[in-house]
Amino acid sequence: MKKIKGFASDNYSGAHPLIIEAIQKANSGHASAYGTDEYTARAIKKFKEHFGKDVDVYFVYNGTGANVLGLKAVTESFNSIICAETAHLNVDECGAPERFTGCKLLTVPTNDGKISVEKLKRHVYGFGDQHHAQPKVMSITQPTELGTLYTLKEVEDLGDYAHENGMLLHVDGARLSNAAASFNKSLKAITFDLGVDVLSFGGTKNGMMFGEAVIFRNKELSNKFAFIRKQGMQLASKMRFISAQFEELLSNDLWLKNAQHSNRMARILFDEIKKISEIKITQKVEANGVFAIVPKQYIPVLQKEYFFYVWNEQTSEVRWMCSFDTEEEDIHEFVALIKNVLS
Numbered sequence: 390m391k392k393i394k395g396f397a398s399d400n401y402s403g404a405h406p407l408i409i410e411a412i413q414k415a416n417s418g419h420a421s422a423y424g425t426d427e428y429t430a431r432a433i434k435k436f437k438e439h440f441g442k443d444v445d446v447y448f449v450y451n452g453t454g455a456n457v458l459g460l461k462a463v464t465e466s467f468n469s470i471i472c473a474e475t476a477h478l479n480v481d482e483c484g485a486p487e488r489f490t491g492c493k494l495l496t497v498p499t500n501d502g503k504i505s506v507e508k509l510k511r512h513v514y515g516f517g518d519q520h521h522a523q524p525k526v527m528s529i530t531q532p533t534e535l536g537t538l539y540t541l542k543e544v545e546d547l548g549d550y551a552h553e554n555g556m557l558l559h560v561d562g563a564r565l566s567n568a569a570a571s572f573n574k575s576l577k578a579i580t581f582d583l584g585v586d587v588l589s590f591g592g593t594k595n596g597m598m599f600g601e602a603v604i605f606r607n608k609e610l611s612n613k614f615a616f617i618r619k620q621g622m623q624l625a626s627k628m629r630f631i632s633a634q635f636e637e638l639l640s641n642d643l644w645l646k647n648a649q650h651s652n653r654m655a656r657i658l659f660d661e662i663k664k665i666s667e668i669k670i671t672q673k674v675e676a677n678g679v680f681a682i683v684p685k686q687y688i689p690v691l692q693k694e695y696f697f698y699v700w701n702e703q704t705s706e707v708r709w710m711c712s713f714d715t716e717e718e719d720i721h722e723f724v725a726l727i728k729n730v731l732s
């Protein structure tokens with residue numbers, strides 16, 4: 390029986406067959422543990438090819454771990470971290486950033502998932518004042534949690550502003566490959582070339598089984614990270630199985646093909662949905678997600694057949710995510726159901 394693919398999240402999909410094959414290949418013989426193996430060395434080499442030779446890369450199990458530990462490495466507990474109120478850091482990490490970094494999260498209201506220098510600068514003051522949490526990091530998500538993209542100029546402006554104030558720019562790139570695919574730019578061109586200091590780079594949402602990377606602009610920023618990762622319980626002993634996946638993902642453009650595909654599927658979904666007058670698309674579709682307001686009464690009927698999340702109960706806004714394995718047929722079947730239910 391055909392299994393329905395829903396639109397809940399890009400981590401509802403399985404792993405790409407080439408990733409499974411890479412895990413299978415890594416599953417032979419013994420290998421040195423904790424990242425001192427040949428798979429990890431090769432994967433790190435790939436990261437340097439994509440992000441620049443000076444970066445320092447560490448693998449972790451999940452995206453929350455990547456964000457929290459990456460931030461912990463560059464902060465003290467008396468610092469503040471500025472992010473959008475919609476940031477995964479702020480709403481979907483169960484307070485782990487505050488718990489583990491000790492920092493104060495200062496949020497900025499947003500309608501499209503983005504923050505700007507203009508919006509965040511009210512939080513950038515009080516340097517040297519012992520009563521005030523010291524501003525240290527601006528954290529953005531690219532693409533945002535609302536499927537939108539910061540322009541390259543917007544990222545650069547945020548980086549410049551951070552550095553002018555002795556602060557750092559962190560990027561939650563759980564879906565960074567989707568952003569690079571959208572811009573048709575290299576991973577380096579949309580991050581470190583623009584002034585990013587610390588980056589969480591996602592594998593899981595782009596075809597890996599599990600595994601994310603924390604990438605630092607240079608070794609000066611990462612000098613405590615090995616200890617922080619161990620204390621943070623994100624040091625994989627059988628690291629080779631994360632590394633083998635990353636090596637595969639970053640070879641032969643697999644990362645790009647997967648991301649281009651999921652972006653294209655979201656575009657097709659958008660093109661179909663916009664023809665349905667009862668549904669209002671709420672965000673620009675710039676990566677692999679579509680956000681829309683659907684009349685409330687129809688949502689449970691659709692959810693009986695397809696997984697997806699209600700993003701905002703009050704406004705009846707839903708999120709539909711496409712994945713590397715979403716097929717055009719899946720979209721047409723879903724859209725046909727929507728039309729049927731709404732008719």
Ligand SMILES: Cc1ncc(COP(=O)(O)O)c(C=O)c1O
Nearest residue numbers: 451452453454477530534561563
């Ligand atoms: C923007 C963003 N950052 C980080 C994560 C990492 O999450 P996890 O800890 O579930 O791997 C997610 C997952 O939903 C995400 O959407």
